[in-house]
Amino acid sequence: MAVKPPLQPVLFPEPEPRSARRRARQPWLLALALVCGVLIGANPxxxxxxxxxxxxxxxxxxxxxxxxxxxxxxxxxxxxxxxxYAIARMLERLDPHSVFIPAKQQQAASAFLQSDFDGVGVEFNIFHDTVTVVAPLSGGPAEQSGLQAGDRILAVNGERVSGVQISTDQMFQKLRGPRGSKVVLQLRRHTVSKPMNVALVRNRIPNNSVDVAYLLDPTTGYIKISRFASGTYDEFKQALGDLRRQGMTGLVLDLRGNPGGYLDRATKLADEFIGGTRKIVYTDGKGDQYDTQTYSRVLGEFEEGPLVVLVDEGSASAAEVVAGALQDHDRALVVGRRTFGKGLVQQPIALNDGSELRLTIARYYTPSGRSIQKSYSHGLAAYEQDLQNRLRHGELFHADSIHFADSLRYKTVHGRTVYGGGGIMPDLFVPRDTTAFSAYYTRLQSHNLVREFALNYFQGHKAELEALRPEQYLATFRISDAQLQELAEVAAKDGMPANPIHLKRCAELLRNQLKAYIARSAYGKPAYYATLREQDAELKQAVQAMADGSANPMQKLSMK
Structure with a gap:
């Protein structure tokens, strides 16, 4: 019997826990959690x-x-x-990441990694059952038609969407559609007494995965990548080139919260930092059919110079491949907290009815031999509770709460000790801010009150905010005690009794978030991320590493 040539493996991001998918039963959860891949010649x-x-x-x-x-x-x-249902339950007996996607959900699941889509181009949020424009996307139909941050969308094509408990996924379905098709939005604007109708023609909208790229200082660049989508590598190359032309000599690559995506985009990105012909990642499956090895092969644009990679417990899959490869080759300092630990290879198999099977066929390993995949030997329920267990055991706050067996010790190319056992353990641990876990702060976020308050403030002070340059805003604007108290009063009306002690505890975090959200509405994403930097402990450690030379582990080792 002839042996089929190995198929190109695809690395998927960490999916939503199956228990949550069963409870919600909404296609958009799959769209956020799963990534599409291309399979050639599969025979199910x-x-x-x-x-x-x-x-x-x-x-x-x-x-x-x-x-x-x-x-x-x-x-x-x-x-x-x-x-x-039977198929889905059967796959649960295999591993946490082999999944079946019914035909009606397959398109939504695949949309997560598209580099563009057809729609109106608007970022929205839902406050108290009201769909509210956060920002029109640059160059899209919404911006060209004059939509503004703070506009309330009351109806789409005459169908009411306000006050009817519409879901985010349902709203996406109403706004997206074939290029060239028309959609009429009924809006209520803060400065206009009556509702207004705006007609838009849907067009192609970029779905960028490089969230922001800018200089932290005259020589230190910062690039944040939200996922590895079809256009990620091209976006990254452009951002990297722009920063280098502005004088960048060191880079902070932010992969926090990145759930993964297309493996080939991730390895191409890693190749930009790794010189020569060196192993980036390899797979090991049943027999040798799905065994692969990926090496660096091009002359990268940033193979030398200080490099810091930021990771956290939300960094998974392809993001872990990049961080692990750069760490094993002593090319970058990895800063943050242990990553998720998703290193199983899923092969996407298109079925005849339009549904898709994503079957685990191999495991991923870093160049030093570390398995990225954490254990799932104690069952699906325990696997899905892993991040909560890390929180309870103190791993997110104390580096000394993490213990590794001697068998999990590995060595980098230049002899540094790194650890396996699931996920990528950073070189420099940075604890999470405990104030983010207070019950009061969590409820403010879950009720969406912080974003809503910031948007209302922007609407009421739009003229004076737009009179400031972003640099002036960042340097001079501050959320006052009175404004925090006003937020607490809004929360009380929403069923959250005032608690001065808890409000004081998370005051600085709230000030920073409110200021960042206002900056997002007034000046765009760069100002938003620049504001968040004020309270970003991981980023501060990265900048410090640039200053003291530890951002280039290979150079530091050669100096010893």
């Missing part, structure tokens, strides 16, 4: 080489039972829905 009906008779018996048994249920069960049943 290839017989098993190990147990063909067992596979055939199982298939016939399932077919027979489903036929009896469909024909004889006392109530009418949806046989296809039952089949989808």
């Amino acid at each position: 009906f290839r017989p098993s080489d190990q147990n063909p008779d067992g596979t055939a018996r199982g298939y016939l048994k399932f077919k027979e039972i489903l036929s009896y249920v469909d024909r004889d069960y006392v109530d009418s049943v949806d046989a296809e829905a039952l089949s989808d």
Whole structure:
């Protein structure tokens, strides 16, 4: 029997816990959690080489039972829905990341990594069942038609969307559509007494994955990547080139909260930093069919110079491949907290009805031999509780709460000790801010009150804010005690009793977030991220590492 050539593996980001997917049952959760991949020449009906008779018996048994249920069960049943359910439960017995995506959800699941989409180009949020424009996207139909931050969307094509508990996914479906199609939005604007109708023609909207790129100081660049989408590498190359032309000699690469994506975009990005022909990542599967090795092969644009990679417990999958490769080659200092630990390779298999099977076929390993995947031997429930367990055990706050067995010790190219066991352990640990875990602060965020307050402030002070340059705003603007008290009063009306002690505890964090959200509405994303920097402990450590020379581990080792 001829052996099929190995297929290009695809690394998917960490999916939403299955229990949450069962509770929510909304396609947009899959869209945020799963990433599409391209599979060439897959044959889902290839017989098993190990147990063909067992596979055939199982298939016939399932077919027979489903036929009896469909024909004889006392109530009418949806046989296809039952089949989808059975498949999903079966895959849960394998590992946490082998999943089945029904046909009606496949398109939404694939949209997460598209580099563009057809729509009106508006960032929105939902405050108290009211869809509110946060910002029109640059160059999109919404901006060209004059939509403004703070506009309330009351109806879409005559169908009411305000006050009807519409979901984010449902709103996306209403705003997106084929290029050239028309949509009419009914808006209420702060400065206009009556609702107004605005007609827009949908167009292609960039779906950027490089959130921001700017200079932290005259020589230190900062690039934040939210995911590894189809256009990520090109966006990154452009951002890197722009920063270098502005005088950048050191770089902070922010992969915090990055759930992963296309592996080839991630390895191409890593190749920009790693010189020569060096291993970036390898896979190990059943037999050798899915064993692969990926090496650096191009002359990168930033193979020398100080480099810091920021990671946290939300960094997963392809983001971990990049961080692990740069750490193993002593090319970058990794700063933050241990990453998620998702290093299983899923092969996407398109099924005849338009659904998709994403089957784990191998594991990913860093160049030193570390497995990125954390253990799932204690079952799915324990696996899904891992991040909560890290919080309870103190791992997010204390580096000495993390213990590694001697068997998990590995060495970088130049002899530094790094650790396996799941995820990438940073070189420099930075604890989370404990104020972000206070019950009062958490409720303010979950009720969306901070963003709403900031948007209302922007609307009421738009003229004076726009009279300031972003640099002036960053240097002089401050949220006052009176404004924090006003936020607390708004929260009290929303069912959150005032608590002066808790408000004081998280005051500085709230001031920074409110200032950043106001900057987002008034000046755009660069000002938003520049404001957040004021309270960003990981970024401050990265800048310090640039100053003391530890941002270039290889250079530091050569000096010893």
